Amino acid sequence: MTMTATTPPRRFNLASVLPALTGLGTLVAFFALMEVLIRTGALNRFIVPPPSEIIASFPRIIVEEQVLHRFVLTLTECLTAGVMLTVFGVAGGVLMHRFKLLQQACETWVAALASAPVVLCYPLFLVIYGRNAWTIIMMGFVSALPPVILKTLEGISGTRKVLVNVGRSFNLTPTQQFWKILFPAALPTIFVGIRLGLIFALINVVGVEFLINFGGLGQLINELAERYDLPGTYAAICFVVLVSVLFFMVLEKAERWLTRAE
Amino acid sequence: MTSTPPNAANTDILVVDDVVVRFETQEGPVTAVDHVSFGVRQGEFLSVIGPSGCGKSTLFNVIGGLIGHTSGVVSVGGETINSPHQSIGMVFQEESTFPWRSVTDNVAFPLELIGMPKAQRIERARHFISLVGLDGFENRYPNELSGGMRQRVSLARTLASEPKILLMDEPFAALDEQTRLLLGDKVLQIQQQLKQTTLLITHNITEAVQMSDRILVMTYRPGKVKRIVDIDLPRPRTSEIVGSEDFGRYVAQIWADLREEASRGMRDEEEHALHHTGAPS
Structure with missing residues:
Protein backbone atom coordinates (compact mmCIF):
# COMPACT_ATOMS: atom_id res chain seq x y z
CA MET A 1 0.00 0.00 0.00
CA THR A 2 1.37 3.37 -0.86
CA MET A 3 0.55 6.58 0.89
CA THR A 4 0.55 9.87 -0.88
CA ALA A 5 0.90 13.16 0.88
CA THR A 6 -1.86 15.56 0.03
CA THR A 7 -1.38 19.28 0.03
CA PRO A 8 -4.31 21.50 0.94
CA PRO A 9 -5.88 23.16 -2.12
CA ARG A 10 -4.55 26.65 -2.66
CA ARG A 11 -7.22 29.23 -1.91
CA PHE A 12 -7.78 32.10 -4.28
CA ASN A 13 -6.65 35.27 -2.58
CA LEU A 14 -8.20 38.35 -4.14
CA ALA A 15 -5.99 40.76 -2.18
CA SER A 16 -2.83 39.35 -3.76
CA VAL A 17 -4.02 39.85 -7.35
CA LEU A 18 -5.95 43.08 -6.75
CA PRO A 19 -3.04 45.47 -7.54
CA ALA A 20 -2.34 43.69 -10.85
CA LEU A 21 -6.05 43.60 -11.73
CA THR A 22 -6.41 47.30 -10.88
CA GLY A 23 -3.43 48.16 -13.08
CA LEU A 24 -4.76 46.11 -15.97
CA GLY A 25 -8.26 47.50 -15.48
CA THR A 26 -6.97 51.08 -15.55
CA LEU A 27 -5.12 50.38 -18.79
CA VAL A 28 -8.20 48.80 -20.42
CA ALA A 29 -10.38 51.71 -19.19
CA PHE A 30 -7.88 54.20 -20.65
CA PHE A 31 -7.91 52.47 -24.05
CA ALA A 32 -11.73 52.24 -23.99
CA LEU A 33 -11.95 55.97 -23.21
CA MET A 34 -9.51 56.79 -26.03
CA GLU A 35 -11.53 54.60 -28.41
CA VAL A 36 -14.73 56.44 -27.50
CA LEU A 37 -13.12 59.90 -27.71
CA ILE A 38 -11.60 59.15 -31.12
CA ARG A 39 -14.73 57.52 -32.55
CA THR A 40 -16.94 60.40 -31.38
CA GLY A 41 -14.53 62.87 -33.01
CA ALA A 42 -13.43 64.47 -29.73
CA LEU A 43 -9.87 63.46 -30.64
CA ASN A 44 -8.50 63.66 -34.18
CA ARG A 45 -7.96 60.12 -35.52
CA PHE A 46 -5.21 61.44 -37.86
CA ILE A 47 -3.14 62.34 -34.79
CA VAL A 48 -4.02 59.40 -32.51
CA PRO A 49 -5.45 56.27 -34.14
CA PRO A 50 -8.11 54.28 -32.23
CA PRO A 51 -6.60 51.54 -29.99
CA SER A 52 -8.63 48.92 -31.90
CA GLU A 53 -6.82 49.89 -35.14
CA ILE A 54 -3.45 49.75 -33.38
CA ILE A 55 -4.25 46.25 -32.11
CA ALA A 56 -5.48 45.23 -35.57
CA SER A 57 -2.19 46.40 -37.12
CA PHE A 58 -0.09 44.08 -34.95
CA PRO A 59 -0.31 41.01 -37.26
CA ARG A 60 0.49 43.23 -40.24
CA ILE A 61 3.65 44.77 -38.78
CA ILE A 62 4.77 41.42 -37.37
CA VAL A 63 4.53 39.74 -40.80
CA GLU A 64 5.26 42.55 -43.26
CA GLU A 65 7.74 44.66 -41.26
CA GLN A 66 9.74 41.80 -39.70
CA VAL A 67 9.11 43.31 -36.31
CA LEU A 68 10.43 40.31 -34.38
CA HIS A 69 13.78 40.54 -36.14
CA ARG A 70 13.91 44.28 -35.38
CA PHE A 71 12.81 43.64 -31.82
CA VAL A 72 15.71 41.21 -31.29
CA LEU A 73 18.09 43.70 -32.95
CA THR A 74 17.08 46.55 -30.63
CA LEU A 75 17.13 44.23 -27.61
CA THR A 76 20.64 43.02 -28.54
CA GLU A 77 21.89 46.61 -28.98
CA CYS A 78 20.42 47.55 -25.60
CA LEU A 79 21.89 44.48 -23.90
CA THR A 80 25.34 45.11 -25.43
CA ALA A 81 25.24 48.74 -24.30
CA GLY A 82 23.93 47.58 -20.90
CA VAL A 83 26.75 45.07 -20.38
CA MET A 84 29.34 47.63 -21.49
CA LEU A 85 28.03 50.39 -19.27
CA THR A 86 27.82 48.02 -16.29
CA VAL A 87 31.43 46.87 -16.77
CA PHE A 88 32.94 50.28 -17.59
CA GLY A 89 30.62 52.33 -15.39
CA VAL A 90 31.23 50.25 -12.26
CA ALA A 91 34.97 50.14 -13.02
CA GLY A 92 34.96 53.93 -13.52
CA GLY A 93 33.22 54.49 -10.19
CA VAL A 94 35.65 52.15 -8.43
CA LEU A 95 38.66 53.90 -9.97
CA MET A 96 37.32 57.31 -8.95
CA HIS A 97 36.87 56.03 -5.40
CA ARG A 98 40.34 54.51 -5.38
CA PHE A 99 42.15 57.56 -6.77
CA LYS A 100 40.94 60.69 -5.00
CA LEU A 101 42.70 62.96 -7.49
CA LEU A 102 40.74 61.36 -10.31
CA GLN A 103 37.52 61.84 -8.34
CA GLN A 104 38.29 65.49 -7.57
CA ALA A 105 39.26 66.11 -11.18
CA CYS A 106 36.39 64.31 -12.92
CA GLU A 107 33.32 64.02 -10.68
CA THR A 108 31.85 67.40 -11.70
CA TRP A 109 32.45 66.69 -15.38
CA VAL A 110 30.82 63.29 -15.19
CA ALA A 111 27.84 64.80 -13.35
CA ALA A 112 27.58 67.50 -16.03
CA LEU A 113 27.74 64.86 -18.76
CA ALA A 114 24.80 63.03 -17.14
CA SER A 115 22.49 65.92 -17.96
CA ALA A 116 24.02 66.79 -21.34
CA PRO A 117 22.10 65.91 -24.56
CA VAL A 118 24.78 63.48 -25.74
CA VAL A 119 22.45 62.24 -28.49
CA LEU A 120 23.32 65.38 -30.46
CA CYS A 121 26.82 63.95 -30.92
CA TYR A 122 25.47 61.19 -33.21
CA PRO A 123 27.09 62.68 -36.37
CA LEU A 124 30.48 62.34 -34.70
CA PHE A 125 29.75 58.69 -33.84
CA LEU A 126 28.58 58.12 -37.42
CA VAL A 127 31.96 59.35 -38.65
CA ILE A 128 33.85 57.17 -36.16
CA TYR A 129 31.87 53.90 -36.44
CA GLY A 130 29.97 54.30 -39.73
CA ARG A 131 26.23 53.71 -40.25
CA ASN A 132 26.03 50.46 -38.34
CA ALA A 133 24.95 48.98 -35.01
CA TRP A 134 28.13 50.12 -33.22
CA THR A 135 27.16 53.78 -33.63
CA ILE A 136 23.85 52.99 -31.94
CA ILE A 137 25.43 50.87 -29.19
CA MET A 138 28.16 53.42 -28.46
CA MET A 139 25.64 56.27 -28.31
CA GLY A 140 23.57 54.27 -25.82
CA PHE A 141 26.69 53.37 -23.85
CA VAL A 142 28.21 56.87 -23.65
CA SER A 143 24.95 58.59 -22.75
CA ALA A 144 24.21 56.05 -20.00
CA LEU A 145 27.69 55.87 -18.47
CA PRO A 146 27.57 58.86 -16.05
CA PRO A 147 24.78 57.62 -13.74
CA VAL A 148 26.48 54.23 -13.35
CA ILE A 149 29.84 55.84 -12.51
CA LEU A 150 28.29 58.34 -10.09
CA LYS A 151 26.07 55.82 -8.29
CA THR A 152 28.96 53.33 -7.98
CA LEU A 153 31.08 56.07 -6.45
CA GLU A 154 28.24 57.09 -4.12
CA GLY A 155 27.60 53.48 -3.07
CA ILE A 156 31.24 52.71 -2.26
CA SER A 157 31.89 56.05 -0.55
CA GLY A 158 28.67 55.65 1.45
CA THR A 159 29.64 52.27 2.96
CA ARG A 160 29.08 52.53 6.71
CA LYS A 161 32.34 53.23 8.50
CA VAL A 162 31.72 50.49 11.03
CA LEU A 163 31.67 47.85 8.27
CA VAL A 164 34.98 49.16 6.97
CA ASN A 165 36.33 49.01 10.53
CA VAL A 166 35.12 45.41 10.89
CA GLY A 167 37.17 44.60 7.79
CA ARG A 168 40.17 46.43 9.18
CA SER A 169 39.83 44.65 12.53
CA PHE A 170 40.06 41.33 10.65
CA ASN A 171 43.21 42.58 8.88
CA LEU A 172 41.71 42.42 5.38
CA THR A 173 43.95 43.28 2.45
CA PRO A 174 42.73 46.20 0.28
CA THR A 175 41.50 43.67 -2.32
CA GLN A 176 39.62 41.66 0.30
CA GLN A 177 38.24 44.89 1.78
CA PHE A 178 36.86 45.82 -1.65
CA TRP A 179 35.37 42.47 -2.67
CA LYS A 180 34.15 41.34 0.73
CA ILE A 181 32.87 44.63 2.16
CA LEU A 182 32.83 47.75 -0.05
CA PHE A 183 31.40 46.15 -3.20
CA PRO A 184 28.58 44.11 -1.59
CA ALA A 185 27.69 47.07 0.63
CA ALA A 186 27.50 49.34 -2.43
CA LEU A 187 25.56 46.87 -4.59
CA PRO A 188 22.03 48.26 -3.95
CA THR A 189 23.18 51.78 -4.90
CA ILE A 190 25.11 50.45 -7.91
CA PHE A 191 21.89 48.83 -9.12
CA VAL A 192 20.09 52.17 -8.91
CA GLY A 193 22.81 53.54 -11.23
CA ILE A 194 22.53 50.59 -13.62
CA ARG A 195 18.74 50.99 -13.70
CA LEU A 196 19.10 54.70 -14.54
CA GLY A 197 21.81 53.92 -17.07
CA LEU A 198 19.66 51.34 -18.83
CA ILE A 199 16.79 53.84 -19.14
CA PHE A 200 19.21 56.32 -20.75
CA ALA A 201 20.66 53.57 -22.98
CA LEU A 202 17.25 52.38 -24.20
CA ILE A 203 16.09 55.93 -24.98
CA ASN A 204 19.29 56.67 -26.88
CA VAL A 205 19.42 53.35 -28.75
CA VAL A 206 15.87 53.75 -30.10
CA GLY A 207 16.41 57.48 -30.64
CA VAL A 208 19.60 56.98 -32.69
CA GLU A 209 18.00 54.13 -34.68
CA PHE A 210 15.26 56.61 -35.50
CA LEU A 211 17.70 59.43 -36.35
CA ILE A 212 20.07 57.48 -38.56
CA ASN A 213 17.27 55.31 -39.96
CA PHE A 214 19.16 52.11 -39.24
CA GLY A 215 18.64 48.96 -37.20
CA GLY A 216 15.66 47.84 -35.21
CA LEU A 217 12.47 49.33 -33.82
CA GLY A 218 13.60 52.97 -34.00
CA GLN A 219 14.10 52.67 -37.74
CA LEU A 220 10.74 50.91 -38.13
CA ILE A 221 8.98 53.72 -36.23
CA ASN A 222 10.72 56.24 -38.51
CA GLU A 223 9.67 54.40 -41.67
CA LEU A 224 6.07 53.85 -40.54
CA ALA A 225 5.76 57.49 -39.44
CA GLU A 226 7.09 58.69 -42.79
CA ARG A 227 4.51 56.49 -44.53
CA TYR A 228 1.93 58.06 -42.22
CA ASP A 229 0.95 54.58 -41.03
CA LEU A 230 -0.14 55.76 -37.59
CA PRO A 231 -1.62 52.47 -36.26
CA GLY A 232 1.60 50.71 -37.36
CA THR A 233 3.75 53.44 -35.72
CA TYR A 234 1.95 53.07 -32.40
CA ALA A 235 2.11 49.27 -32.65
CA ALA A 236 5.90 49.52 -33.14
CA ILE A 237 6.09 51.84 -30.11
CA CYS A 238 4.31 49.08 -28.14
CA PHE A 239 7.21 46.77 -29.03
CA VAL A 240 9.71 49.36 -27.72
CA VAL A 241 7.75 49.37 -24.46
CA LEU A 242 7.96 45.57 -24.49
CA VAL A 243 11.78 45.76 -24.84
CA SER A 244 11.84 48.10 -21.84
CA VAL A 245 9.60 45.79 -19.79
CA LEU A 246 11.71 42.71 -20.61
CA PHE A 247 14.88 44.60 -19.85
CA PHE A 248 13.73 45.68 -16.43
CA MET A 249 12.22 42.33 -15.54
CA VAL A 250 15.61 40.70 -16.13
CA LEU A 251 17.37 43.47 -14.18
CA GLU A 252 14.94 43.19 -11.29
CA LYS A 253 15.51 39.43 -11.09
CA ALA A 254 19.29 39.96 -11.10
CA GLU A 255 19.02 42.68 -8.46
CA ARG A 256 16.83 40.53 -6.22
CA TRP A 257 19.21 37.62 -6.55
CA LEU A 258 22.31 39.67 -5.81
CA THR A 259 20.85 41.75 -2.99
CA ARG A 260 18.37 39.19 -1.66
CA ALA A 261 19.27 39.93 1.96
CA GLU A 262 18.99 43.72 1.86
CA MET B 1 65.21 44.56 31.61
CA THR B 2 61.71 45.80 30.79
CA SER B 3 59.81 47.96 33.21
CA THR B 4 56.18 47.28 34.09
CA PRO B 5 53.90 50.28 33.70
CA PRO B 6 51.78 51.49 36.61
CA ASN B 7 48.46 49.57 36.96
CA ALA B 8 49.99 46.60 35.11
CA ALA B 9 51.72 43.38 36.14
CA ASN B 10 54.28 41.17 34.41
CA THR B 11 51.60 38.52 33.84
CA ASP B 12 49.32 40.84 31.84
CA ILE B 13 48.41 39.68 28.34
CA LEU B 14 47.45 43.19 27.21
CA VAL B 15 49.51 46.15 28.33
CA VAL B 16 48.67 49.79 27.67
CA ASP B 17 51.71 51.78 28.70
CA ASP B 18 51.69 55.56 29.00
CA VAL B 19 49.52 56.01 25.93
CA VAL B 20 48.80 59.55 24.76
CA VAL B 21 46.45 60.39 21.90
CA ARG B 22 46.37 63.95 20.65
CA PHE B 23 44.25 65.24 17.78
CA GLU B 24 44.74 68.39 15.76
CA THR B 25 41.47 70.31 15.53
CA GLN B 26 40.51 73.73 14.17
CA GLU B 27 40.58 75.00 17.75
CA GLY B 28 44.08 73.64 18.35
CA PRO B 29 45.43 70.33 19.63
CA VAL B 30 43.10 68.26 21.83
CA THR B 31 44.41 65.54 24.11
CA ALA B 32 41.85 62.72 24.10
CA VAL B 33 43.88 60.16 26.06
CA ASP B 34 46.49 61.39 28.50
CA HIS B 35 49.24 59.04 29.75
CA VAL B 36 46.95 56.07 30.28
CA SER B 37 48.53 52.89 31.63
CA PHE B 38 46.95 49.62 32.65
CA GLY B 39 47.18 45.89 32.04
CA VAL B 40 44.68 43.10 31.49
CA ARG B 41 45.37 39.65 32.91
CA GLN B 42 44.74 36.39 31.05
CA GLY B 43 41.06 35.44 31.41
CA GLU B 44 40.19 38.70 33.15
CA PHE B 45 37.12 40.83 32.45
CA LEU B 46 38.13 44.48 32.69
CA SER B 47 35.79 47.37 32.02
CA VAL B 48 36.79 50.91 31.16
CA ILE B 49 34.16 53.39 32.31
CA GLY B 50 34.01 57.15 32.02
CA PRO B 51 31.74 60.05 31.12
CA SER B 52 30.94 60.88 27.48
CA GLY B 53 33.92 62.54 25.83
CA CYS B 54 36.56 61.01 28.11
CA GLY B 55 38.31 59.20 25.26
CA LYS B 56 36.95 55.68 25.91
CA SER B 57 36.20 55.01 22.25
CA THR B 58 39.53 56.55 21.23
CA LEU B 59 41.23 54.11 23.57
CA PHE B 60 39.17 51.26 22.03
CA ASN B 61 40.34 52.28 18.55
CA VAL B 62 43.96 52.57 19.68
CA ILE B 63 43.98 49.13 21.31
CA GLY B 64 42.23 47.68 18.27
CA GLY B 65 44.89 49.28 16.05
CA LEU B 66 42.34 51.28 14.05
CA ILE B 67 43.96 54.63 14.92
CA GLY B 68 47.48 55.52 15.89
CA HIS B 69 48.60 57.01 19.19
CA THR B 70 50.84 59.99 19.74
CA SER B 71 53.10 58.25 22.25
CA GLY B 72 53.22 55.21 24.51
CA VAL B 73 53.01 51.50 23.81
CA VAL B 74 50.20 48.98 23.40
CA SER B 75 51.34 45.37 23.49
CA VAL B 76 49.73 41.95 23.35
CA GLY B 77 51.71 39.08 24.86
CA GLY B 78 54.81 41.28 24.74
CA GLU B 79 54.34 42.14 21.06
CA THR B 80 53.94 45.85 20.36
CA ILE B 81 50.99 46.63 18.12
CA ASN B 82 50.39 49.62 15.89
CA SER B 83 47.76 48.18 13.57
CA PRO B 84 44.90 45.64 13.87
CA HIS B 85 46.24 42.46 15.42
CA GLN B 86 44.87 38.94 14.99
CA SER B 87 44.97 38.43 18.76
CA ILE B 88 42.37 41.15 19.29
CA GLY B 89 38.75 40.67 18.27
CA MET B 90 36.57 43.76 18.18
CA VAL B 91 32.84 44.12 18.79
CA PHE B 92 31.56 47.55 17.82
CA GLN B 93 28.91 49.80 19.33
CA GLU B 94 27.10 50.29 16.01
CA PRO B 163 40.92 36.13 19.60
CA LYS B 164 43.13 36.16 22.68
CA ILE B 165 41.47 39.39 23.74
CA LEU B 166 37.85 40.34 23.15
CA LEU B 167 37.53 44.10 22.87
CA MET B 168 33.99 45.49 23.08
CA ASP B 169 32.93 49.11 22.69
CA GLU B 170 29.54 49.65 24.34
CA PRO B 171 28.06 46.71 22.43
CA PHE B 172 24.67 47.03 24.12
CA ALA B 173 24.39 50.83 24.06
CA ALA B 174 21.61 50.85 21.47
CA LEU B 175 19.53 48.20 23.26
CA ASP B 176 16.78 48.54 25.89
CA GLU B 177 17.66 47.93 29.54
CA GLN B 178 16.08 44.46 29.80
CA THR B 179 17.77 43.17 26.64
CA ARG B 180 21.00 44.73 27.85
CA LEU B 181 20.85 42.86 31.18
CA LEU B 182 20.01 39.56 29.51
CA LEU B 183 22.74 39.98 26.91
CA GLY B 184 25.10 40.85 29.75
CA ASP B 185 24.25 37.43 31.23
CA LYS B 186 24.99 35.79 27.88
CA VAL B 187 28.35 37.56 27.53
CA LEU B 188 29.29 36.62 31.09
CA GLN B 189 28.33 33.01 30.49
CA ILE B 190 30.42 32.88 27.30
CA GLN B 191 33.34 34.69 28.89
CA GLN B 192 33.39 32.24 31.80
CA GLN B 193 32.93 29.24 29.52
CA LEU B 194 35.76 30.24 27.17
CA LYS B 195 37.85 31.93 29.88
CA GLN B 196 38.01 34.77 27.39
CA THR B 197 40.11 37.80 28.26
CA THR B 198 37.72 40.69 27.76
CA LEU B 199 38.03 44.45 27.73
CA LEU B 200 34.69 46.27 27.76
CA ILE B 201 34.36 49.97 27.07
CA THR B 202 31.15 51.30 28.59
CA HIS B 203 29.47 54.26 30.24
CA ASN B 204 26.97 52.02 32.03
CA ILE B 205 27.92 51.45 35.68
CA THR B 206 25.47 48.55 36.23
CA GLU B 207 26.77 46.73 33.17
CA ALA B 208 30.38 47.25 34.26
CA VAL B 209 29.84 46.03 37.84
CA GLN B 210 27.71 43.06 36.68
CA MET B 211 30.41 41.72 34.42
CA SER B 212 33.85 42.90 35.51
CA ASP B 213 36.68 41.64 37.67
CA ARG B 214 38.08 45.16 37.66
CA ILE B 215 36.78 48.54 36.53
CA LEU B 216 39.03 51.32 35.30
CA VAL B 217 37.42 54.72 35.89
CA MET B 218 38.53 57.48 33.52
CA THR B 219 38.47 61.22 34.06
CA TYR B 220 36.69 63.65 31.75
CA ARG B 221 38.81 65.20 29.00
CA PRO B 222 41.72 64.66 28.86
CA GLY B 223 41.05 60.99 29.61
CA LYS B 224 43.31 59.74 32.41
CA VAL B 225 43.07 56.76 34.74
CA LYS B 226 41.27 58.05 37.82
CA ARG B 227 41.02 54.79 39.72
CA ILE B 228 40.94 51.04 39.24
CA VAL B 229 38.30 49.26 41.33
CA ASP B 230 38.46 45.52 42.07
CA ILE B 231 34.99 43.98 41.92
CA ASP B 232 34.97 41.26 44.52
CA LEU B 233 31.58 39.71 43.73
CA PRO B 234 31.12 35.93 43.54
CA ARG B 235 31.18 34.13 40.20
CA PRO B 236 29.42 32.78 38.24
CA ARG B 237 27.31 35.91 38.07
CA THR B 238 24.00 36.63 36.42
CA SER B 239 21.85 39.73 36.16
CA GLU B 240 20.19 38.68 39.44
CA ILE B 241 23.22 40.07 41.20
CA VAL B 242 22.03 43.62 40.53
CA GLY B 243 19.66 43.33 43.51
CA SER B 244 22.40 42.46 46.02
CA GLU B 245 23.70 44.84 48.67
CA ASP B 246 27.35 44.46 47.59
CA PHE B 247 26.40 45.25 44.02
CA GLY B 248 24.71 48.47 45.14
CA ARG B 249 27.79 49.40 47.16
CA TYR B 250 30.06 49.04 44.11
CA VAL B 251 27.67 51.02 41.92
CA ALA B 252 27.56 53.82 44.51
CA GLN B 253 31.34 53.81 44.84
CA ILE B 254 31.90 54.08 41.09
CA TRP B 255 29.16 56.67 40.67
CA ALA B 256 30.88 58.79 43.37
CA ASP B 257 34.01 58.72 41.20
CA LEU B 258 32.15 59.31 37.97
CA ARG B 259 29.76 61.99 39.18
CA GLU B 260 32.44 64.63 39.53
CA GLU B 261 33.78 63.81 36.06
CA ALA B 262 30.35 63.70 34.44
CA SER B 263 29.47 67.10 36.01
CA ARG B 264 32.70 68.55 34.69
CA GLY B 265 31.88 67.17 31.26
CA MET B 266 28.40 68.65 31.32
CA ARG B 267 29.71 72.09 32.39
CA ASP B 268 32.33 71.96 29.68
CA GLU B 269 29.75 71.11 27.01
CA GLU B 270 27.45 73.92 28.18
CA GLU B 271 30.29 76.43 28.04
CA HIS B 272 31.26 75.15 24.62
CA ALA B 273 27.67 75.51 23.39
CA LEU B 274 27.39 79.04 24.84
CA HIS B 275 30.67 80.04 23.25
CA HIS B 276 29.65 78.70 19.84
CA THR B 277 26.08 80.02 19.79
CA GLY B 278 27.19 83.50 20.92
CA ALA B 279 24.61 83.67 23.73
CA PRO B 280 24.44 87.02 25.58
CA SER B 281 26.54 87.19 28.74
Missing part, protein backbone atom coordinates in the same frame (compact mmCIF):
# COMPACT_ATOMS: atom_id res chain seq x y z
CA GLU B 95 25.27 47.50 14.23
CA SER B 96 28.03 45.82 12.26
CA THR B 97 26.64 42.63 10.76
CA PHE B 98 26.94 42.29 6.99
CA PRO B 99 23.37 42.66 5.68
CA TRP B 100 24.16 40.68 2.50
CA ARG B 101 25.27 37.59 4.45
CA SER B 102 23.15 35.11 6.39
CA VAL B 103 23.83 34.59 10.10
CA THR B 104 26.00 31.55 9.31
CA ASP B 105 27.94 33.40 6.61
CA ASN B 106 28.43 36.39 8.91
CA VAL B 107 29.83 34.21 11.68
CA ALA B 108 31.93 32.19 9.23
CA PHE B 109 33.48 35.37 7.81
CA PRO B 110 36.80 35.23 9.74
CA LEU B 111 37.07 31.50 9.01
CA GLU B 112 36.59 32.18 5.30
CA LEU B 113 39.49 34.65 5.48
CA ILE B 114 41.88 32.01 6.79
CA GLY B 115 40.83 29.65 3.99
CA MET B 116 39.02 27.06 6.11
CA PRO B 117 37.07 24.56 3.90
CA LYS B 118 33.39 25.42 3.57
CA ALA B 119 31.93 22.40 5.39
CA GLN B 120 34.32 22.86 8.29
CA ARG B 121 33.70 26.58 8.64
CA ILE B 122 29.92 26.14 8.56
CA GLU B 123 30.19 23.57 11.33
CA ARG B 124 32.45 25.91 13.32
CA ALA B 125 30.15 28.88 12.70
CA ARG B 126 27.18 26.84 13.97
CA HIS B 127 29.08 26.17 17.18
CA PHE B 128 29.48 29.90 17.84
CA ILE B 129 25.89 30.63 16.75
CA SER B 130 24.78 28.11 19.33
CA LEU B 131 27.10 29.65 21.91
CA VAL B 132 25.36 33.03 21.60
CA GLY B 133 21.96 31.32 21.69
CA LEU B 134 20.86 31.83 18.09
CA ASP B 135 20.12 28.20 17.18
CA GLY B 136 17.45 28.07 14.49
CA PHE B 137 18.45 31.43 13.01
CA GLU B 138 21.41 30.15 10.99
CA ASN B 139 19.87 30.90 7.60
CA ARG B 140 18.23 34.19 8.52
CA TYR B 141 19.56 37.52 7.33
CA PRO B 142 20.31 40.43 9.70
CA ASN B 143 17.24 42.40 8.57
CA GLU B 144 15.11 39.55 9.95
CA LEU B 145 16.66 39.83 13.43
CA SER B 146 16.21 42.21 16.36
CA GLY B 147 18.95 44.62 17.45
CA GLY B 148 20.01 42.34 20.32
CA MET B 149 20.20 39.33 18.03
CA ARG B 150 22.31 41.22 15.53
CA GLN B 151 24.75 42.19 18.28
CA ARG B 152 24.95 38.51 19.22
CA VAL B 153 25.78 37.70 15.59
CA SER B 154 28.58 40.31 15.72
CA LEU B 155 29.82 38.77 18.97
CA ALA B 156 29.73 35.25 17.49
CA ARG B 157 31.60 36.47 14.39
CA THR B 158 34.34 37.97 16.56
CA LEU B 159 34.52 34.88 18.80
CA ALA B 160 34.82 32.68 15.69
CA SER B 161 38.18 34.30 14.99
CA GLU B 162 39.24 32.96 18.42
